[in-house]
Structure formats: structure tokens, C-alpha cells
Amino acid sequence: MGVPLLNASGCLDPLTAPEVARSLDVVVTKTITPLPRRGNPPVRIAEVEHGMLNSIGLQGPGIDVFVDDHLPRLAALGVDLWVSVGGFSAEDFARCCERLDGDERVSAIELNLSCPNVEEAPETAAELVAAARAATTKTLYAKLSPAQWDIAASATAAVAAGADGLSLVNALRGLALDERTLQPRLALAVGGYTGPGLRPVALACVYACAAAVDVPIVGMGGVVSGRDALELVAAGASAVALGTVLFADPLAPGRIRAELGAEAAARGFADIANPSSPLVVRTGKNLQTDENDTA
Amino acid sequence: MQTERVEVVANEGVGPYRLLRLRRSRLQPGTPGQFFMLEAPGRVLPRPFSLSLAPTRELGFLVEAIGPGTRAIARLEAGEEIRVTGPLGNGFDLSVRRPLLVGGGIGVAPFPYLSERLNGPPALLGFRTAHHAEAAALVPNAEVVLDPTLVTDALPDDPGDVLACGPAPMLDALEGLVPGAQLAREAPMACGYGACYGCVVERDGWYVRLCVEGPVVRAGDGAV
Ligand SMILES: Cc1cc2nc3c(=O)[nH]c(=O)nc-3n(C[C@H](O)[C@H](O)[C@H](O)COP(=O)(O)OP(=O)(O)OC[C@H]3O[C@@H](n4cnc5c(N)ncnc54)[C@H](O)[C@@H]3O)c2cc1C
Ligand SMILES: Cc1cc2nc3c(=O)[nH]c(=O)nc-3n(C[C@H](O)[C@H](O)[C@H](O)COP(=O)(O)O)c2cc1C
Ligand code: FES
Numbered sequence: 001m002g003v004p005l006l007n008a009s010g011c012l013d014p015l016t017a018p019e020v021a022r023s024l025d026v027v028v029t030k031t032i033t034p035l036p037r038r039g040n041p042p043v044r045i046a047e048v049e050h051g052m053l054n055s056i057g058l059q060g061p062g063i064d065v066f067v068d069d070h071l072p073r074l075a076a077l078g079v080d081l082w083v084s085v086g087g088f089s090a091e092d093f094a095r096c097c098e099r100l101d102g103d104e105r106v107s108a109i110e111l112n113l114s115c116p117n118v119e120e121a122p123e124t125a126a127e128l129v130a131a132a133r134a135a136t137t138k139t140l141y142a143k144l145s146p147a148q149w150d151i152a153a154s155a156t157a158a159v160a161a162g163a164d165g166l167s168l169v170n171a172l173r174g175l176a177l178d179e180r181t182l183q184p185r186l187a188l189a190v191g192g193y194t195g196p197g198l199r200p201v202a203l204a205c206v207y208a209c210a211a212a213v214d215v216p217i218v219g220m221g222g223v224v225s226g227r228d229a230l231e232l233v234a235a236g237a238s239a240v241a242l243g244t245v246l247f248a249d250p251l252a253p254g255r256i257r258a259e260l261g262a263e264a265a266a267r268g269f270a271d272i273a274n275p276s277s278p279l280v281v282r283t284g285k286n287l288q289t290d291e292n293d294t295a
Numbered sequence: 296m297q298t299e300r301v302e303v304v305a306n307e308g309v310g311p312y313r314l315l316r317l318r319r320s321r322l323q324p325g326t327p328g329q330f331f332m333l334e335a336p337g338r339v340l341p342r343p344f345s346l347s348l349a350p351t352r353e354l355g356f357l358v359e360a361i362g363p364g365t366r367a368i369a370r371l372e373a374g375e376e377i378r379v380t381g382p383l384g385n386g387f388d389l390s391v392r393r394p395l396l397v398g399g400g401i402g403v404a405p406f407p408y409l410s411e412r413l414n415g416p417p418a419l420l421g422f423r424t425a426h427h428a429e430a431a432a433l434v435p436n437a438e439v440v441l442d443p444t445l446v447t448d449a450l451p452d453d454p455g456d457v458l459a460c461g462p463a464p465m466l467d468a469l470e471g472l473v474p475g476a477q478l479a480r481e482a483p484m485a486c487g488y489g490a491c492y493g494c495v496v497e498r499d500g501w502y503v504r505l506c507v508e509g510p511v512v513r514a515g516d517g518a519v
Contacts, residue, residue, distance in 0.1 A: 010492075016489030039492065044483075248340055
């Protein structure tokens, strides 16, 4: 048994790439909002040093068209499906969760509490989780932003409000300027920074949250190799999501799964997904008791 | 769509462009106008390129080095390996009666393969300089115009079935002049296979992914 691999929300359309979807253990949809959204104007992407910026702006069909039209086709793929939901208020989150509650095709809901490309809801992350919790009995993963000083405090509040797990992390805000004109390269100037540059940030967030709460963590941010995935597991993640790497390598899930197994075995961790394996015991909770208090 | 690591067979100069010849491996060449994502060594994202030539056992790409990604690809040497994904998107509709290929600059890229599949139809190609125009040698039956003459100035009154690729202003002009023309459009792309929603163009008030709905679109179909 290995570490489950997911796609990061917004980094795969299972309907245009079903073979990639089937190579993952869990497929996560792009964030769905209550109403249809056009998304942001192009230019929406720019490659930068060690990563990329995106400004997609949650383009999507809205929850009703999603459930009526997309969900049947997603279910037909026969993969374990999580739906990412988002919005601009507690009511928005509640509305999406209500619509998915009791739908057997959906095995969990990820709450996107942290999109860097749209306005934030006035409520705190914990209030949004509480609203979602009241609307559904489904497993809820809270996806948090790495752009906060004390992410462990948010994680603790999200879990207290009813989150069953955490997805860490979403993008950081970034800006890229055209070399010659010094004008922003994205139409809306600022976008979400993802890819390898995010890796140490993600690792620190997973490490801090794993020490603070006792729920499963999906680690993500800049994973391009099995070694990167293994480091997230060592810091406390129990599953790993692949984002930007899928753009460069549609075969990344199979490759990273194989590399992860080899990297773990090379270090003597034969069964990394087993909670009593030496890897998880030595890291995760154990790191918490280190003198090193900077986490 | 298939992803393979393939070997560079040769990298040759054609005017200011590079003709990159890759071992075909198990990749299918697809329809002219379809494209491939090529790994740009040292970069996070791959870059989209139309298939330019499809000799047996090879895939040929014509590359203009304009930025970090295309420069990294233009520097590849024989024997190196890169990851290639494709063929992607929708190519040209080849069921045309009187084809005329209209291209500008690096927009000539898909035409050698397209010309072969259409049995050498006439082509009208515009370039900045005579040096750039050396790429016209890859396309049989080509009439070349140089700046400041534009291909739209040289377009016959009854151009027939236009299949075009080139800079956006050229395609925009053709959109007005030749309803129904097939236009190979460009947009910045991160994935090329519908995953990122980065490559959108506007159509009927909504944004659609050019890598899924294009890159070849019909003039007058409302796609910008
Ligand atoms: C379907 C498709 C097929 C293509 N086929 C070929 C081909 O056969 N040969 C070839 O040489 N090039 C082709 N291109 C263009 C090529 O992909 C881009 O030149 C390349 O991605 C630029 O990357 P870069 O890092 O070198 O430059 P960047 O630094 O990304 O760009 C340099 C400049 O070009 C602009 N730019 C970048 N990408 C695009 C784009 N796609 N459309 C419009 N402006 C852009 C940037 O805004 C910037 O001003 C194709 C593009 C598409 C979408
Ligand atoms: C193009 C793009 C679109 C994204 N869309 C979403 C989204 O809709 N919802 C969400 O929660 N995260 C979204 N993300 C963030 C990713 O899910 C992930 O958190 C982030 O990319 C970090 O992982 P990576 O470095 O492996 O890409 C998006 C990222 C990218 C690059
Ligand atoms: S390039 Fe990613 S969706 Fe088109």
C-alpha cells in the first residue's frame, strides 16, 4: 500500500484527460461555485522562475450544471471523486455542500478557503467550515492558504469547526512584469504562484499543522518527484496532491508513485502508508517535540 | 494524446529559425494544425509547437527563439532527450476543394506537413526579411511577399478555402476578409490538454480553452 496520490484542484480536467484521472487514487474537481463564473480575462498564465502564475478566477459552470451535467460523466470514469467548492460567503459554501450532501458519487468535499484570485469571503475560514459542516455530513477537507503567519492556528480552528482533514497548501500571490515594458504579464496583474518555488513553503505549513492537529493532511505545493512527495509525507502529510507538474508531465502520477516507493525503500521505509511505519513515527508528531520551535 | 521521452535527431538552421527533428517513437503525427507540448529544458512548463514535418520515424518542429522557453528548445542538440506530449487540439479540416495556405512569419510552421497532406496546394507567405523567407523553401508552390507588403494585400479576389497561421493581426484581418477561413490561433498555454484553463479565448461571451476547442478555429465562429 502506498501514499494516495491526488490531483491538486484546478490542475486537471478529468473529462479531457480521463487516462490521467485514472492514474490517480483520487480525483479532485476544479473549485465549483454556486453560480456559473466566466473567470478572469486572459492573459491568465505566466511562467516565472521556479514556477508559474495563474489567474483563472474560478471559471466554472456553477453547482447546478455541475451536478446535473458534469457529475454523471465524472462518475462514469470510475475514480474516487472529491468535489472542491468555493464561494464568497458562508452561504455560498453551505449552498454547494447542501447540493452534494448525500450524493454517493462524491466521496469528500474540499473547501477552497484560499483562492488567491478572487475576493475573499467576509467570514473567517472557521466560520466557512462551520457553515459547510452544518450543510453536509460528508467528509470535509479545508484547503488553507500558505500566506498566513500562524497557519497552525487556522488549522486548529478549522478542525474545531468540523473539518475532517486539511489540504495544504493553495497558491501564494505573485506578480510578474514584462521584461521590456515593466507592465504586468497577467491581465489582472496578480496571480497565484505555484510550482517548485512553493515547495519549502508547503513543507513548513504541513509540518506546522501536523504538529497542531490530528487529522489527515493532503500535502501539495511544487511536487515534481517522488522525493518531493516523500518529504511532504515525512513532514506529516498522509496523501500528496500533484498540481503544476501535471502540466509538464501527464504521466507524473505513475512516475511519482514509482519514485516514491523507491525513495522510501532506499531509506528503509517499506510501508510508508502504515501509520506505525518508522517514517511516520519519526517525523510528524515526533518533530513537534524537537527543541526546534520555529514551526 | 501520448507522452514520450524522445531523442533529438538533428537541429538544423532554416533562415533565423531552427528545424528540430525528433525521433517519432510511439507518438502519432496527428492532423496538420494539431500541436505538441515540448519540454523546455530548465523551465517549469513545456511549450506548444505545431507539427511541421512528419517524415517516417521522425517529428519535425520549426522553432523561433523569442523567449526563455523557445531559446532552451532551440539550443537542443542531437542525442539529447525531451518529454513530448501530443498530438493535441483540433487540426485543419482537410476536406477542402480549393485550398490556399496563408501564413506569416513563424506561422509557416504547420504548412510543410499541411501542404504534403493536401498534395501541394498554392501558398501565400509573408515574412519580415529575405532571411526569414528562407523558411518558404519548406513549402512547395509558395508565393512570398516581404514587409511592408502584407499577405492580405496579395490575397486573390476569390481566395478559395483559406487555411491560415500567423500573427494575430494577420488572422484578425483574414477573419474580416474571408468568412469561413480556417485560422490556427495562439494563446499562452501551460498544459495543452485542457487541464489548466490558462489558454482561453472569448467565444459567445464565454471563455473557451483554445487547446481543446482549437487551435484551428473558423473565421466568423465568434472565437477571438
Ligand atoms: C498551438 C500553438 C502552436 C505553436 N506553434 C509554434 C511553432 O510551430 N513554432 C514556434 O516557434 N512557435 C509556436 N508557437 C508559439 C510558441 O509556443 C511560443 O513562442 C512560446 O510558447 C514562447 O515561449 P518563450 O518562453 O520562448 O517566450 P515567452 O517569454 O513566453 O514569450 C515571449 C513573448 O511572446 C509572447 N507570447 C508567448 N507565448 C505566446 C503565445 N502562445 N501567443 C502569443 N504570444 C505569446 C509573450 O507575451 C512575450 O511577449 C505556438 C503556439 C501555440 C499556442
Ligand atoms: C492553473 C491553476 C488553477 C488552480 N485552480 C485551483 C482551484 O480552482 N481551486 C483550488 O483550491 N486550488 C487551485 N489551484 C491551486 C492548486 O490546487 C494547488 O494548491 C497549487 O497549485 C499548489 O500545488 P503545485 O505547486 O503542485 O501546483 C490552482 C493552481 C493552478 C496552477
Ligand atoms: S493550455 Fe491548459 S487548458 Fe489549454
